[in-house]
Amino acid sequence: MRDRPGDGSEQRGAHLAAEDSRDEQARSFEEGGLLVADGFAPHDADRWFESLLDTELDPISRESFEPSIVPVQMVLDCLGDPQKNYAAIHVAGTNGKGSVVAVASAILDAAGCSTGSFTSPDLGSVRERIKVYLNEIAKDEFDAELSAVATLVDEFSLPKPSKFEALVATALSIFSNNGVEVAVVEVGMGGELDATNVLDARVVVCTNIGTDHMAQLGGSREGIAKSKSGIVHGQSKVILGDVDESYVEFFTKRTDEKVIRLGSEIKIESDLLAVGGRQISFSTPRSRFEDIFAPLSGSFQSKNIALATAAAEEYLERGIPSDLLQSVLLDLKIPGRMEIVGHNPLCILDVAHNFEAASELGKSLRDGFGYETGWVVLYAATHKRDPRKFLEALGPSSIDRLISVDLGLKIQVDPYDVATAASSLGILSTVAGDPGSALIAAREKLVEGQLVLSTGSHYLVGGIRRLLLGFD
Known part of the structure; x- marks a missing residue:
């Protein structure tokens, strides 16, 4: 030893x-x-x-x-x-x-x-x-x-x-x-x-x-x-x-x-x-x-x-x-890394969880996918990370709506605090009680040309991925 x-x-x-x-x-x-x-x-x-x-x-x-x-x-x-x-x-x-x-x-x-x-x-x-x-x-x-x-x-x-x-x-x-x-x-x-x-x-x-x-x-x-x-x-x-x-x-x-x-x-x-x-x-x-x-x-x-x-x-x-x-x-396939899991609307999963990764993610969505605006974001933060800092790095002007998702985890930043942070940046925000409810809320008011992005936590991305792809 x-x-x-x-x-x-x-x-x-x-x-x-x-x-x-x-x-x-x-x-x-x-x-x-x-x-x-x-x-x-x-x-x-x-x-x-x-x-x-x-x-x-x-x-x-x-x-x-x-x-x-x-x-x-x-x-x-x-x-x-x-x-x-x-x-x-x-x-x-x-x-x-x-x-x-x-x-x-x-x-x-x-x-x-x-x-x-x-x-x-x-x-x-x-x-x-x-x-x-x-x-x-x-x-x-x-x-x-x-x-x-x-x-x-x-x-x-x-x-x-x-x-x-x-x-x-x-x-x-x-x-x-x-x-x-x-x-x-x-x-x-x-x-x-x-x-x-x-x-x-x-x-x-x-x-x-x-x-x-x-x-x-x-x-x-x-x-x-x-x-x-x-x-x-x-x-x-x-x-x-x-x-x-x-x-x-x-x-x-x-x-x-x-x-x-x-x-x-x-x-x-x-x-x-x-x-x-x-x-x-x-x-x-x-x-x-x-x-x-x-x-x-x-x-x-x-x-x-x-x-x-x-x-x-x-x-x-x-x-x-x-x-x-x-x-x-x-x-090669790398689940949860800019992973496309649906079209019409485009649904993307990414496990970015800090502001450095959020900045790269935002740049990729704008430059790589051509979506300057129209993002419906399902988001959860963990381990005391600052949601405002993450969203600022991601790009608030690109986000039409944010759905703060309650994962039921002790390590999670309070979903209502996340929604408050989003609102302070001028982002329309709501809270969903679980990933399934978040997906329903995202789909309810979708308009043509929007994309759905799930990000901020491995646990959120994993939950959304299982719902969309049917994995156990």
Whole structure:
């Protein structure tokens, strides 16, 4: 187990106690994992999982939670350190992480690598977060591995993990069980003390440095940058997106390997609107790609594609053929990212949840779709984010109506406060009691030429997506 900042003596003592308990227990081990004779049944594991701290959906847990890699590392120690059985690409940043993970995973899969991926949060099912060979993990396999994690925590009296930490441990073990060669893993929050930082990544990507989670990550943008740089280890190759010059040193001083930067070693040469997506040309240190068609909406995706391509190439230590990248992008779908889920009217889902992402979203709707006005926006805000700041970045003059959606979540900004913020910007606003009611309200007064946009929260986008597409 690697020593990391924040590893307290109390936690190390618990780890030693777990080691002693392991020796005393009449349990069977085999190389690479634990044979559980009397473990949690899957339904018991479900109840155990629901009993854990929910740092994503419970504001009290979120405020009191002290991030550390120790709970996950202790579980993985008992499992035989499965995360050491494969390489990793670790992706941090304020926005764009999920897209980078999706593109990099697809490139590596097409290049012949057995690939796993982990993202967060999800749009409705925690199993969406864990993919092997680009496919969501099967329920039986997920339940079995979660049961093994629950059994270890119970039997060895390990520190009880949060839900997110339990998912990380489960995912990293599943990757090993499936013999993946490389896992592409999204950071949950920050970096250095995030549960995913049990990985010693061969390649690290930081997409950008925004202001999300400032209170938890040092109280400043500089503190956020330092936290994100904490996933870099001595032999990590580093790929940086929109990272201010003043923060680059945080990353460079942590690695003996090269640092590749967007705008320097990675260049976006052109990014043009095309029918059904974007046509982009860009170069990396290993390749040049000309007139690649990406069926993804949003000008921001050109940067994500370039960063993901560079990450895959640095892992492979060779260039990617243009035809391989083109084939990957033609098959790629990223749910909830400028996703079109209906026509007449045009219905778009986007998980933008901070003002930086809102600004890019607004620009894409105006420039890419030609909708200067006429937006009917279904919106919810979470985690004390400022709805007025989000709507100002999105573009109030483009919004005809805003429907503030009550998701019934404790982490949600009061829907009536959202409506008040919208009204203060001159936006006609109402409150809907749930996503279904919001869709009905949106459709009631639609006129020709309007679009319906659902945004602001993964939980809202996931709920609307299930209603429109009929997913469980």
